[in-house]
Amino acid sequence: MVLASLSEPTGQGWAQIGELALALALSAAIGLERELRQKSAGLRTHTLVGFAAALIMLVSKYGFTDVLGPRVILDPSRVAAQIVSGIGFIGGGLIFVRRDAVRGLTTAAVVWLTAAVGMAAGAGLPVLALAVTAGHFLVMLCFAPLAARLPGSTRVPVGLKVDYTDGRGVLRTVLERCTGLGYAVLELATDQRHDPREEEPGYRGVVSVRLLVQGQQPVAQLAAALSELDGVHAVSSMRETVE
Structure with missing residues (x-):
């Protein structure tokens, strides 16, 4: 047994x-x-x-x-x-x-x-x-x-202002770079500047687009990446501008 x-x-x-x-x-x-x-x-x-x-x-x-x-x-x-x-x-x-x-x-x-x-x-x-x-x-x-809600958290949506040359498809490239780096674009608004030089032949105006983005990484990395794109004149957040 x-x-x-x-x-x-x-x-x-x-x-x-x-x-x-x-x-x-x-x-x-x-x-x-x-x-x-x-x-x-x-x-x-x-x-x-x-x-x-x-x-x-x-x-x-x-x-x-x-x-x-x-x-x-x-x-x-x-x-x-x-x-x-x-x-x-x-x-x-x-x-x-x-x-x-x-x-x-x-x-x-x-x-x-x-x-x-x-x-x-x-x-x-x-x-x-x-x-x-x-x-x-x-x-x-x-x-x-x-x-x-914590100050400085990467989860807090951050506003970016991007100035770029109009008519060159830069906005599409900007959005692709944002999503490629893992940022979600929550809001987008454009504001085309009035420039007297627009009447000159071949001159392309400058467009400002305001983005509300959210991601897992500091927004400074995104701003630096966008500033390197061809046709982008300046990228600014609430505290700094990258040109």
């Missing part, structure tokens, strides 16, 4: 099924929030990450009980510890750099957090798993508006 009990792995009861179900529900809740925000890793990715992390945690705890004996000593934390390093491959694939704009850092962090939630559920720590999930929604829903 004793030998039979040692040859069969434990940890396959309703308690473990409940822990897996909790990991599935919490991971799906986190993934749903990411899906609604149209992030690169959404509902399915986060659900699978958390669900798999819980299963690996259970395997680490119970999966080797059938080989235990006087000469076999196992560390149940070794397999679970590999989740922390292994999830970095998924997170690294979500981060990409386009020119000077870094994208995907928050999404990669959320994937890492989802794995931790799954591990907590699989470890039999439901209170911690629920608390961390609640903390995720607190950060995602409340911290972004709070950060946007």
Whole structure:
């Protein structure tokens, strides 16, 4: 009877099924929030990450009980510890750099957090798993508006004034450069200056366009990039002018 009990792995009861179900529900809740925000890793990715992390945690705890004996000593934390390093491959694939704009850092962090939630559920720590999930929604829903109100935050929309030569397609190039550097153009208004030289043959007037932009990087980088465009005379923000 004793030998039979040692040859069969434990940890396959309703308690473990409940822990897996909790990991599935919490991971799906986190993934749903990411899906609604149209992030690169959404509902399915986060659900699978958390669900798999819980299963690996259970395997680490119970999966080797059938080989235990006087000469076999196992560390149940070794397999679970590999989740922390292994999830970095998924997170690294979500981060990409386009020119000077870094994208995907928050999404990669959320994937890492989802794995931790799954591990907590699989470890039999439901209170911690629920608390961390609640903390995720607190950060995602409340911290972004709070950060946007902080002085000097990159999330605060900033106004730029760009003076450029008319009739050369400069505005299209300016907008492409803004979006290419990861800035969203929230508002746009043009103001064409009246210049007596406009009556001269071949003279092109100067147009001023006011942009309200928002991005993850300091607006000074965008102003410097726009000032280098052919046909742009000056780029000014609320504090400085780049010519």
